[in-house]
Amino acid sequence: MFNKLKRIILNLGFLNRIFGKKIIHLEGIYFTSKKLKKHLRKYKSKCYCVCPVNYEYFNSFLVTNLTKNEFYKSLKKNYLELKEMRISLQLHVHLALLPNRLSYAKKESMIKSAYDFFVKELDIVPTEIVFGWYSSDKESIEIANSFGLKVIKEHLHIYDWWLE
Numbered sequence: 001m002f003n004k005l006k007r008i009i010l011n012l013g014f015l016n017r018i019f020g021k022k023i024i025h026l027e028g029i030y031f032t033s034k035k036l037k038k039h040l041r042k043y044k045s046k047c048y049c050v051c052p053v054n055y056e057y058f059n060s061f062l063v064t065n066l067t068k069n070e071f072y073k074s075l076k077k078n079y080l081e082l083k084e085m086r087i088s089l090q091l092h093v094h095l096a097l098l099p100n101r102l103s104y105a106k107k108e109s110m111i112k113s114a115y116d117f118f119v120k121e122l123d124i125v126p127t128e129i130v131f132g133w134y135s136s137d138k139e140s141i142e143i144a145n146s147f148g149l150k151v152i153k154e155h156l157h158i159y160d161w162w163l164e
């Protein structure tokens, strides 16, 4: 009961808009970067970042026309700029709304892809992951832990595209 109530409260948009400024889920940095950087100079928020593995999902969700390669380059360039600003960057991966319907191998390859992007392209070893929609299952948590990642549960936060 308490957990259910806690979940409902943490998902209330207005509470997140008021108190969630220090944690951001970065989903559309290719068009939010200017306002985002302004926000970060003020709040130094911790950022949970989508990775190239979520290209299809975000191209449809945020209605953009980026090619896979443009998306990749944009994430890399912008995240490196945030790193330069000493912003804490961690992983944000959207597996599926119902992750138990994905195979173990698919979940593993998606998490590995995001992890490798951070290590190889940004030279950052991530230690935390927030799953999209907070959707995880036993297997995805197990996979994340095997990469040394702590799975972060519901928390107050904002989205970068709320800054637009």
Ligand SMILES: [Zn+2]
Residues within 6 Å of the ligand: 025, 027, 092, 094, 132, 133
């Ligand atoms: Zn998300």
